[in-house]
Amino acid sequence: MQNKCELDLPFSTWFKKKGWEPYDYQLELIKRPAQFSHDVLIAPTGGGKTLAGFLPSLIDLLKSPYPELHTIYISPLKALAEDVARNLTIPIEEMNLRINVDVRTGDTSNHRKRAQMKTPPQILLTTPESFALLLSYPEAKTLMSFINTVIIDEIHAIINSKRGDQLSLCLARLQKFSPSARRIGLSATVSDTDHISKWIAPADQQKLVRTITATPGPPSEISIVKAKRPPPWSGHSGQYALPELMEEIKKNKTTLIFVNTRAQAEIIFQSLWELNDECLPIGLHHGSLSVSQRTKIENAMAKGDLKAIIATSSLDLGVDWSSVQLVVQIGAPKGISRLIQRVGRSNHVLSASSRAILIPTNLFEVIECQAAIEAIIEGDIDDISMNPGAIDVLAQHLLLMACSQDFQFNSMHQEVSSSFPYRNLDQDEFKELLNYASNGGYVLQSYEQWRKIDQKKPGIYGITSKSISRKIRMNVGTIVEAETLRVKKKRGEYVGTVEEQFIQSLSPGDTFILGGKVWSFVRIKDLSAEVTSAEGKDPKVPIYAGGKLPLNSSLARRVRKIISDPVSWNKLPNSCREWLELQKKAAHLPKNNELLVETFPRAGKWYMVTYSFAGRNANQTLGLLLTKQMEFIGLAPLGFVVNDYALTCWGLRPIKKPEVLFNQDALYDGVDPWLGDSSLLKRTFRQIAIVSGLIQRRFPTKNKTGKQITFNSDIIYDTLRKYEPNHILLKATRNEALRGLADLSRIEQLLELNGSNIRHIQYDRTTPLAVPLILEVGKEPVYGGHAEELLLQSLAYELFDEAKVVNKLKKNETI
Incomplete structure (x- = not known):
């Protein structure tokens, strides 16, 4: 619904020249009733949501111009910050507004950052990490004392993570500098605004948050690809549908292709170029490419110069490119909100339907894609889960704030606990954490390297030296990725980054893909991988850790429901429907109220398949625990494999x-x-130690290698476990491992709901539903896509023939 324009000049004139009228929710944000201090705006993609967030600031700066930092805009992505800056500059220039806008992210040059400190823009666009770093300087108080508004875009993607904890603490510090600053949260995909409303406001202003919900736009047009070849039983390449994808690229102005991992992005880019007989301009964008390469692609997309771009999550939030007519998602989305965000990149105006095609990469993913489509049609969006604030993030924040200025114990505790994630932090735990930040804890306190904060006088804490401040700032961030090496041409041009472990597997002359090009590895020099341009038929694809996204709970429930309900199968492609029909005929379908367990012999071994639908992380943990139990009772386990649906x-x-x-x-x-014996806990501790500042990766002269970090971390972990088992970081490590990587809560939920109703059926051979998992057993990774599909296809036919004649040994046995 639109409203008669109530904007003052020159804004009303600008809207009319564009042929637009402001939407109700844009005008609501401008009005700002006295009883509300903060706002949460929920509006569909393409509806001027971001402009709505900026309009109050633009109007205020026109009426009362002053040369101070007025508005901070916070984006979850560097690319989104740059894109919003470009789009915001357009109305500012067209209305001849004298408003300065600038961007500050990890890609911003140091020279430009120093200039911003001396002469701040009136509107600054940044990320949570760069915002935290900005607050760590002594000039922060002066710089931010006049902040009027903070805009948090795509707020749903930030708040339930460590980045959200970090940002919440930064907002608490800003509240101290500028108590009347208004906070505006923007999102397109939120089902329950209660969590966001609580998170965005200071503790004493929870009732001062206004929620504005816009009328939804037209429904999106989402379908599963209709390919000549059926999807494979297993695998994650999507190669079978690339000819159809190429035809879609030719038909549409610009196609934005999303994949779930950086390695997959490189493979798809290379494969599409082999099909690109018309030499159409196709780009590649992911976080491991150099800044110049990413910027070049972003600028080309903004101009509409590309026919297609393959991207990871580096572009799935808020980016507004008018030329995009179609979004393609390769691989199941793993979450409903994520898919909505990605689909919304096409036809990015409120009056037009977004268009998307989903390309599942295996049979289980076909069902997941259909489940996601149905969820979007029904408006069933993922719930936001809120965990207590992370201890390692708070430790890093205390170090950063000490870099800025000395702080008083009670005042800092009050400031921290005013943020929603840390609202229940008591003084004893805060004191324990502050002691750790000061000296590392009881066992480590005698070592000078962990003395970062001093108690200057009773109750007053400050940083120990300027050199410590520099090291702390160099290690800001809550996302811990695997150690990487810069990839450079022999003449010094920066290409991108690859993980250290991957480079160590190469010999001189080996070729690999990065940025869509083939490179030949020469040597490691000065902590960089030196390469030359090369041509290779079988280049390797760099492996990037942490790329696989686990299936969330709401989508998992829908997948199980579809499988258990044959009536819903008519919406599935023929190959998937035939697979499920064969399972129904020859075996048993998993039901909503039971835990189906199949056992059968194959090739001299005994297999147990459990259809948990609990997600990859939970299944990984369950597999480890089950094999431990099997070993304990003498079943001689040899291994396990998992996917999101079963193990x-x-x-x-x-x-x-x-x-x-x-x-x-x-x-x-x-x-x-x-947990005590597994590498999971050590890996989690390593990440927490890095975030909390116990271990520093980057130094003024050089960086530590991954091996050095692992070695140092493991020694500290073993020492603390032996001599200080109640160390605050060890407690945080265990809690995080159970909640995060181990996903124990989903296992508990699974067993509570279905543990008393286990349906065990023993068969004489592999069942149809088990074929995708059996294909994963012992499979070695084959990079390049085509070879992997051929390898799997051969084994799939063999297993499928077995499954057609499967017999039950124990029929309908319920335990």
Whole structure:
């Protein structure tokens, strides 16, 4: 619904020249009733949501211009900040407004950052990390004392993460500098605004948040690709549908192609170029490319010069490119909100339907894609889960604030606890954390390197030296990725980054893909990988850790529901429907109220397949715990594999009574010994140690290698575990491992709902539904896509023939 224009000049004239009228929610943000101090705006993509957030600031700066920093805009992505800056400059220039806008991210040059400190823009666009770094300078108080508005874009993508904890703490510090600053949160995909309303406001202003919800735009047009070849049983390449994708690229002005991993982006880009007989301009964008390469692609897209671009999550939030007519998602989205955001990049105006095609990469993903489409049609958006504020993030924040100025214990505790994630932080825990930040804790306090904060006088804390401040600022951030090396041409031009572990697997002359080009590895020099341009038929694809996204709970429930309901299969492609029909005929379908467990022999081993629908992380943990139990009772386990939907364990002896393995008490008894002995806890500790400042990766003269960091971290972990088992970082490590990587809560939920209703059926061979998992057993990665599909296809036919004649040994046995 639109409203008669109530804007003053020159804004009303500008809207009329564009042929637009402001939407109700844009005008609502301008009005700002006295009883509200902060706002949450929920509006569909393409509806002028970001402009709505800026309009109050533009109007205020026109009426009362002053040369101070007036508005801070915070984006979850560097690319989004740059894109918004470009789009915001257009109305400012067309209305001849004398308003300065600038961007400050990790890609901004140091020279430009220094200029911003001396002469700040009136509107600054930044990211949570750069905002935290800005607050760490002594000039921060002067710089931010006149802040009028903080705009947090795509707020749903930030608040339920460590970046959200970091940003919440930064807003608490800003509140101290500028108590009357208004906070505006923007989002297109939120089902429950209660969490956002609580998060965005200071503790004493929870009731002063206004929620504005816009009328939804027209429904999106989303479909599953209709390819000549059926999707494979297993794998993640999507190669089978690339000919159809190429035809879509030719038909549309610009096609934005999303994939879930950087490695997949490189593979798809290379494969599309092999099909690109018309030499259409196609780009590639992900976080491991150089700044210049990413900027070049972003500028080309903004001008409409590209026919297609393959991207990861580096472009899936808020980016506004008018030339994009179609979005393609390769691989299942793993979350409904994520898919809505990506689909919304096409036809980015409120009056037009967004168009998207989904390309599932295997049969299970076909069902997940259909489940996601149905969820969007029904308006079922992912819930936002809010965890307590992370301890390592708070430790980093205290170090940064100490770099800025000395602080008083009670005042800082009050400031921190005014942020929503840390609202329940008591003084004892805060004191324990501050002691750690001061000297590393009881065991480490005698070592000078961990003395970063001093107690200057009773209750007053400050940084120990300027050199410590510099090191702390060099290690800001809450996202810990694997150690990388810069890739440079022999003449010195920067290409991008690859993970250190991948480079160490190469020999001189080996070729690999980066940025859509083939490079030949020469040597490692000065912590950089030196390369030359090359041509290679079988280049390797760099492996990037942390790329796989786990299936969220709401989408998992929908996948299970579709599988259990044959009536819903008529919406599925023929190949997927035939697969499920064969399972129904020859075996048993997983039901909503039961945990289906299949056992069968194959090639001299015994397999147990559990259809949990709990997500990859939870299944990984469940697999580890189950094999521990199998070993304990003498079933001689040999291994396990997982996907988002199920897991299979195998061993030398038949599993006749799986209810013994799934006994909750026995499983939970195995959690602590497993965690203590597993690499999971050490890996989690390493990440927490880096974020909290215990271990620093970057130094003024050089950076530590991944091996050095791992070695140092493991030594500290073993020492603390032996001599200070209650160290605050060890407690944080265990909690984070259980909640995050281990996803133990989903296992608990699974067993509570279905643990008493285990349906165990023993068969004489592999069942149809188990084929995708059996294909994963012992599979070695084959890079390049085509070879992987051929390898899997051959084994799939063999297993499928088996599945057609499967027989039950124990029919309908319920435990």
